[in-house]
Each structure stands twice: as C-alpha cells, then as structure tokens.
Amino acid sequence: MDLTLTINGERRSLTVDDPRVTLLDALRQHLDLTGTKKGCDHGQCGACTVMLNGRRINSCLTLAVMHEGDEITTIEGIGRPGGLSPMQDAFVRHDGFQCGYCTPGQIVSATAMLEEARQGWPSYVSDDLERGGDLSDEEIRERMSGNLCRCSCYPNIVDAIRDTAEAAA
Ligand code: FES
Numbered sequence: 097m098d099l100t101l102t103i104n105g106e107r108r109s110l111t112v113d114d115p116r117v118t119l120l121d122a123l124r125q126h127l128d129l130t131g132t133k134k135g136c137d138h139g140q141c142g143a144c145t146v147m148l149n150g151r152r153i154n155s156c157l158t159l160a161v162m163h164e165g166d167e168i169t170t171i172e173g174i175g176r177p178g179g180l181s182p183m184q185d186a187f188v189r190h191d192g193f194q195c196g197y198c199t200p201g202q203i204v205s206a207t208a209m210l211e212e213a214r215q216g217w218p219s220y221v222s223d224d225l226e227r228g229g230d231l232s233d234e235e236i237r238e239r240m241s242g243n244l245c246r247c248s249c250y251p252n253i254v255d256a257i258r259d260t261a262e263a264a265a
C-alpha cells in the first residue's frame with residue numbers, strides 16, 4: 097500500500113505491506129524518524145506524541161494508512177541542534193529532562209498545548225469553558241497529564257513551559 101504524507105514540511109512516500117502499521121512505526125521504521133519514541137504502545141505515556149495537522153496525537157494509536165495527505169510534525173520538525181525551538185531551549189535551561197526518553201513527546205505536546213491554550217481551548221480544570229483558562233501551573237499540569245516521565249522531572253518541565261508561555265505572551 098503506497099502512502100504520501102507531508103512530514104516536517106516535506107512530502108514523503110512510503111509503502112506499507114500491512115494496513116495495521118501504526119503512524120508511530122511508519123515514522124520510526126519506514127522513514128527513520130526515530131526522534132518520536134515508543135514507550136507503552138498503548139496510548140498511555142505520550143512518548144509517541146506528534147502533531148497531526150497542528151494538533152497533538154498519540155501516534156501509536158493511529159494507523160499510517162489513515163493519514164494520506166495529512167501534515168505531520170515530529171520532534172525533528174520542531175527544532176534541531178543549533179536551531180532549537182524556544183520550548184526546546186527552555187527545557188535545556190530548566191533541566192526538564194534526565195534520561196530524555198519522554199522528552200521528545202513532552203516537547204511536541206507542550207508546543208501544541210500552548211497553541212491550544214492560545215486558541216482558548218478549555219481543559220478539565222478551566223473555570224471558563226468558553227474561553228479556557230489562564231495558563232496557571234494547574235492548567236499546565238492538567239494539559240500535560242498525558243505525558244508521563246518516569247524520572248519525575250515534572251517541576252522542571254512545568255517551569256520550562258511557563259517560561260516559554262510567558263516569553264511568547
Ligand atoms: S507509545 Fe504512544 S502513548 Fe505510549
């Protein structure tokens with residue numbers, strides 16, 4: 097089965113033999129984009145987070161064949177050594193990672209989450225469902241609750257996200 101996806105701004109073609117290949121496996125094994133990590137493979141850890149047409153998703157929970165023509169952004173499209181995005185830079189400055197396994201997913205998720213908040217999307221803890229909430233630490237924690245870090249770097253991750261949000265305001 098032949099597929100064409102736009103990944104990090106580039107059209108990429110691939111052939112999958114089995115329609116059950118997940119988007120995560122297509123990225124890592126067919127396209128050598130190994131920045132996106134496989135943690136649980138069950139939608140529980142967030143390590144595999146990518147953006148699909150600008151919105152974050154767990155790439156282990158969706159099939160590659162469902163995304164013909166879609167735009168996917170992986171961590172490689174967010175920034176690179178020597179050209180880090182503001183969120184990546186803030187993670188470095190705040191020491192928001194230790195082993196780094198969850199970090200690509202955290203950074204993709206945090207980047208998309210800031211845009212969701214900017215557009216007024218509410219979270220479970222937002223007081224105002226029409227407008228969303230201010231990006232308090234409680235809001236950041238709730239909006240990032242799908243991304244687990246077994247090293248428990250959460251305080252530093254929240255600091256990095258708050259710093260990036262404030263710098264963009
Ligand atoms: S690998 Fe997808 S959520 Fe854990």
Ligand code: FES
Pocket residue numbers: 192193194195196197198199244245246247248249
């Ligand atoms: S830094 Fe996140 S799992 Fe270790």
